[in-house]
Amino acid sequence: xxxxxxxxxxxxxxxxxxxxxxxxxxxxxxxxxxxxxxxxxxxxxxxxxxxxxxxxxxxxxxxxxxxxxxxxxxxxxxxxxxxxxxxxxxxxxxxxxxxxxxxxxxxxxxxxxxxxxxxxxxxxxxxxxxxxxxxxxxxxxxxxxxxxxxxxxxxxxxxxxxxxxxxxxxxxxxxxxxxxxxxxxxxxxxxxxxxxxxxxxxxxxxxxxxxxxxxxxxxxxxxxxxxxxxxxxxxxxxxxxxxxxxxxxxxxxxxxxxxxxxxxxxxxxxxxxxxxxxxxxxxxxxxxxxxxxxxxxxxxxxxxxxxxxxx
Amino acid sequence: xxxxxxxxxxxxxxxxxxxxxxxxxxxxxxxxxxxxxxxxxxxxxxxxxxxxxxxxxxxxxxxxxxxxxxxxxxxxxxxxxxxxxxxxxxxxxxxxxxxxxxxxxxxxxxxxxxxxxxxxxxxxxxxxxxxxxxxxxxxxxxxxxxxxxxxxxxxxxxxxxxxxxxxxxxxxxxxxxxxxxxxxxxxxxxxxxxxxxxxxxxxxxxxxxxxxxxxxxxxxxxxxxxxxxxxxxxxxxxxxxxxxxxxxxxxxxxxxxxxxxxxxxxxxxxxxxxxxxxxxxxxxxxxxxxxxxxxxxxxxxxxxxxxxxxxxxxxxxxxxxxxxxxxxxxxxxxxxxxxxxxxxxxxxxxxxxxxxxxxxxxxxxxxxxxxxxxxxxxxxxxxxxxxxxxxxxxxxxxxxxxxxxxxxxxxxxxxxxxxxxxxxxxxxxxxxxxxxxxxxxxxxxxxxxxxxxxxx
Numbered sequence: 001x002x003x004x005x006x007x008x009x010x011x012x013x014x015x016x017x018x019x020x021x022x023x024x025x026x027x028x029x030x031x032x033x034x035x036x037x038x039x040x041x042x043x044x045x046x047x048x049x050x051x052x053x054x055x056x057x058x059x060x061x062x063x064x065x066x067x068x069x070x071x072x073x074x075x076x077x078x079x080x081x082x083x084x085x086x087x088x089x090x091x092x093x094x095x096x097x098x099x100x101x102x103x104x105x106x107x108x109x110x111x112x113x114x115x116x117x118x119x120x121x122x123x124x125x126x127x128x129x130x131x132x133x134x135x136x137x138x139x140x141x142x143x144x145x146x147x148x149x150x151x152x153x154x155x156x157x158x159x160x161x162x163x164x165x166x167x168x169x170x171x172x173x174x175x176x177x178x179x180x181x182x183x184x185x186x187x188x189x190x191x192x193x194x195x196x197x198x199x200x201x202x203x204x205x206x207x208x209x210x211x212x213x214x215x216x217x218x219x220x221x222x223x224x225x226x227x228x229x230x231x232x233x234x235x236x237x238x239x240x241x242x243x244x245x246x247x248x249x250x251x252x253x254x255x256x257x258x259x260x261x262x263x264x265x266x267x268x269x270x271x272x273x274x275x276x277x278x279x280x281x282x283x284x285x286x287x288x289x290x291x292x293x294x295x296x297x298x299x300x301x302x303x304x305x306x307x308x309x310x311x
Numbered sequence: 312x313x314x315x316x317x318x319x320x321x322x323x324x325x326x327x328x329x330x331x332x333x334x335x336x337x338x339x340x341x342x343x344x345x346x347x348x349x350x351x352x353x354x355x356x357x358x359x360x361x362x363x364x365x366x367x368x369x370x371x372x373x374x375x376x377x378x379x380x381x382x383x384x385x386x387x388x389x390x391x392x393x394x395x396x397x398x399x400x401x402x403x404x405x406x407x408x409x410x411x412x413x414x415x416x417x418x419x420x421x422x423x424x425x426x427x428x429x430x431x432x433x434x435x436x437x438x439x440x441x442x443x444x445x446x447x448x449x450x451x452x453x454x455x456x457x458x459x460x461x462x463x464x465x466x467x468x469x470x471x472x473x474x475x476x477x478x479x480x481x482x483x484x485x486x487x488x489x490x491x492x493x494x495x496x497x498x499x500x501x502x503x504x505x506x507x508x509x510x511x512x513x514x515x516x517x518x519x520x521x522x523x524x525x526x527x528x529x530x531x532x533x534x535x536x537x538x539x540x541x542x543x544x545x546x547x548x549x550x551x552x553x554x555x556x557x558x559x560x561x562x563x564x565x566x567x568x569x570x571x572x573x574x575x576x577x578x579x580x581x582x583x584x585x586x587x588x589x590x591x592x593x594x595x596x597x598x599x600x601x602x603x604x605x606x607x608x609x610x611x612x613x614x615x616x617x618x619x620x621x622x623x624x625x626x627x628x629x630x631x632x633x634x635x636x637x638x639x640x641x642x643x644x645x646x647x648x649x650x651x652x653x654x655x656x657x658x659x660x661x662x663x664x665x666x667x668x669x670x671x672x673x674x675x676x677x678x679x680x681x682x683x684x685x686x687x688x689x690x691x692x693x694x695x696x697x698x699x700x701x702x703x704x705x706x707x708x709x710x711x712x713x714x715x716x717x718x719x720x721x722x723x724x725x726x727x728x729x730x731x732x733x734x735x736x737x738x739x740x741x742x743x744x745x746x747x748x749x750x751x752x753x754x755x756x757x758x759x760x761x762x763x764x765x766x767x
Contacts, residue, residue: 001738008739009746016750019651023759169428252429 028065028309056123056308060114061086063309064125065098065107074099079108085123086115123308161260164196167279172251174228174244174280177260190261191243193226195254225256244280251281323486324499331482331506335475338516341757344413344464347471347517348645348708351406351431352440353451354467354518355387358402360452364391366445381430386439403431409463410434418761419645446559447520470518477522478515481714482506484529488715489722491536492688493681494672495734496722500741504718507745509641509650509752510707511714521708524564527553528712532691535570536684539577550574562702563709566694572598573687622703631705639707641748643756646706650751661744665721668728675727685723688716 064081079095095108117123175191226245248256345351360366372389376396380388384399391399407428431438440448451470458469486502505511514522531553538546550571557564575594580587625631640658641650649655673685695713699705710717722741729737 001735004735004739005742008743012743012746012748013750016747016754019751020754020759023755024763027763 026309056085056117056121058117060116061091061112061123061308062114063112064093064110066095066110073097081108081110081125083112083115083123083125085118085120087118088115091115161258161262163258163260164255165258165279166255167251167281169279169281170250170252171247171281171283172256172279173247173282175258175277176280177243177277189230189243189263190259191226191228191230191245192224192259193245193248194257194259195223195225196257247282321490323483323502327482327486327499327502327506330503331479334506334512335478335515338478338512339468339471339475341753341762342471342513342516343415343418343761344467345410345415346418346644346761347513347519348706349438349440350467350518351410351434352383352438353448353520354463354470355402355406355431356390356440356443356448357451357455357470357518358406358466359387359391359394359398360445360448361455361458362398364394366390366448367392368445370442381432382437383431383439383441386441390441390445400430404429405463407431407433409467413464419647443520443561444559446556447523447561450523451518467518471516474517474519474522475515477526478511481511481526481529481711484526484533485715485718488529488533488536488688489719491533491540492684492719492723494685494723495726495737496719497738500726500738501718501722504722504741504745505714507749508718509749509756510639511711512749513757514708514711519708520561521563521711524557524561525711525714527557527560527564528567528570528691528695529715531557531567531570532688532713532715535574535687538574539683539687542578542581544578547571547574547578563695563698564712566691566698566712568598568601569691569694570687573690619701623701625703626700626705631700631703635699635705635707635710637707638705639710641752641756642707643752643760648756648760650748650755654747654751657744658748661725662721664728665724667724668726669720669724671730672723672727685720688720692716692720 061083064083066081074097076097077094078097081093081095083091083093091112093110093112095110098107098109225248228243228245230243248254356366367390370386370389371392372385376385376388379396380399384396384403387399388394388396407430428434451473454473455466455470458466460466460469482502482505485505486498489496489498489501514525531550534546534549534553537543538550550567554567554571557567572594576587576591579590579594583590636659637649637655638646640655642648673682673689692713695710695716699709702709725741726734726737729740
């Protein structure tokens with residue numbers, strides 16, 4: 001009896017060992033995870049694209065997987081992924097809905113013919129997927145993110161927008177702003193950041209309601225600090241725009257004014273809590289990925305969302 | 312006619328003692344700092360106690376404090392009314408720095424990068440351990456005062472040793488409870504199950520009041536089984552003490568009241584003959600009133616009936632029970648990753664087999680001598696399930712106070728399922744599943760998802 005128990009126990013160890021070896025041998029190079037569900041992205045427009053930037057170390061691109069909430073049976077061909085960051089023209093691949101590698105959810109899997117990477121150390125992914133039911137809106141990042149700031153309950157229209165923000169962290173280094181209707185030929189998005197002088201008593205925040213409700217048009221917003229010009233990358237027609245700049249070291253509890261110039265036709269898009277943007281902090285290179293998908297619901301907080309395998 | 316006293320179980324076999332101590336040590340290495348569930352918050356609470364601040368028995372919050380404190384710091388101030396706000400902020404900053412140094416955010420999917428954070432609210436807004444009753448933290452604080460180290464991570468590891476002691480004690484109690492139960496399953500198998508159960512083993516290295524909650528209920532269960540057998544008053548006294556202490560540790564430990572109450576009823580019946588039902592009802596009423604009074608002082612208890620019904624509705628919903636199963640089976644990275652789905656399916660099959668076996672075993676003639684103990688264990692387990700439902704949210708660790716009952720009943724059911732000529736297969740199949748469970752959790756859970764920090 002003892003021998004049979006021992007053999008059975010060893011068999012259990014062996015099966016688990018095999019499972020581990022198989023999983024460990026196929027670990028991705030890059031995995032972008034989600035944030036707490038306070039930043040679930042909202043219902044983007046049908047046919048819109050997902051945009052994401054990821055750092056990579058490999059020489060050739062082999063595979064990308066993106067977690068989705070499936071609206072179609074496994075095996076269905078779905079969506080097209082464009083990849084900038086490969087040598088020559090952007091690589092592209094059609095996706096196929098497969099069972100998730102690590103959890104029960106489905107993945108969109110894109111296999112590439114191992115195109116050479118361009119050596120820039122990053123990939124920009126653009127996913128277009130015409131199937132409304134296939135994807136879930138989700139905002140995800142690796143990096144230091146600060147408070148979410150509301151635009152209000154209505155989307156912002158095109159043109160010149162002013163908003164005030166008082167970050168809760170130091171080293172302010174950018175903003176993530178959810179946008180829609182941004183065709184590549186529409187012209188750049190321009191963000192300018194101004195420091196609003198503190199009141200003598202240091203009660204800077206008391207000005208915020210005034211700035212928010214009345215806007216800053218025509219007034220002196222203070223010292224000009226940063227300017228970011230973002231040419232829109234194809235095939236972006238929606239997603240979170242990352243507007244990064246050199247960190248402003250002391251930003252916690254300081255008041256800043258933003259001037260955002262949008263191309264014609266552009267609008268902000270909302271999330272489950274309305275329309276807003278998020279402050280980014282720290283070294284811009286620390287941001288590993290940022291993106292949105294669509295559909296209105298979140299995946300579980302544990303789910304990994306994007307994986308990249310390179311050789 | 313009362314059941315004859317059962318001879319005490321033999322001492323734990325040496326291999327079980329060695330195995331338990333070895334895996335308890337292994338768990339100390341296996342679990343990177345702060346990867347135990349909610350450890351930053353529990354360490355914070357214990358550190359304030361260790362610094363000589365006595366927690367209030369109830370929360371004393373002042374809205375004005377919100378002007379200078381973040382929501383999590385505000386709750387700490389409510390638990391420690393005399394504590395300087397600067398000290399609260401400094402302690403959180405110190406632990407956040409240790410979190411950063413431990414690369415927690417790379418290991419936990421949903422955790423924020425704590426660099427630059429100034430309060431725990433950056434990890435998860437509004438969460439604090441300060442809402443927990445002070446029982447565990449008084450012990451943990453006293454233990455921390457003995458700590459010879461200064462570094463935050465070293466102190467966390469020191470505090471984890473207390474959890475390891477609780478773990479070893481609970482494994483021993485599981486073994487002895489199974490020994491009192493008798494039946495077809497060997498007590499050593501129950502001990503091995505308690506020792507190798509991945510999420511229980513994980514608690515050997517997790518700073519969390521759950522470790523003390525399960526010890527207190529396990530103790531109450533064990534002495535109740537002893538009392539049912541030999542009717543000595545000392546067991547009733549210990550069970551009553553455990554039941555009295557339990558609500559001050561965690562609401563999940565309130566199930567300690569059940570073995571104490573059952574034992575008290577048996578004693579009343581023996582002592583007072585025909586009048587025992589009246590006295591029993593009085594005891595039951597006093598128990599319920601005492602439990603409600605103790606629970607009401609705890610902040611995790613619903614404030615009113617509508618909130619309680621709301622929680623019950625959440626607690627009884629299917630996703631809650633799925634979550635309970637998921638986190639009981641194996642969930643890592645602050646519950647972010649689980650064991651492979653094929654093993655979860657296998658575990659469901661094994662559970663169904665054990666349940667069928669249990670039903671068959673309880674009704675069998677051979678179980679007649681074990682029946683009072685069996686019924687007591689079933690009652691403790693059902694109470695624990697009820698507490699999970701009342702809580703409105705599930706986690707596998709909330710069931711661990713009933714671990715002696717759960718492990719003994721699972722093994723009893725498993726062995727009962729393999730009847731007749733199939734009986735020789737019970738032990739090897741049990742050993743296969745248990746080692747597979749342990750090893751999958753160790754490799755896929757702890758190594759792949761926590762130590763190796765998959766894909767970070």
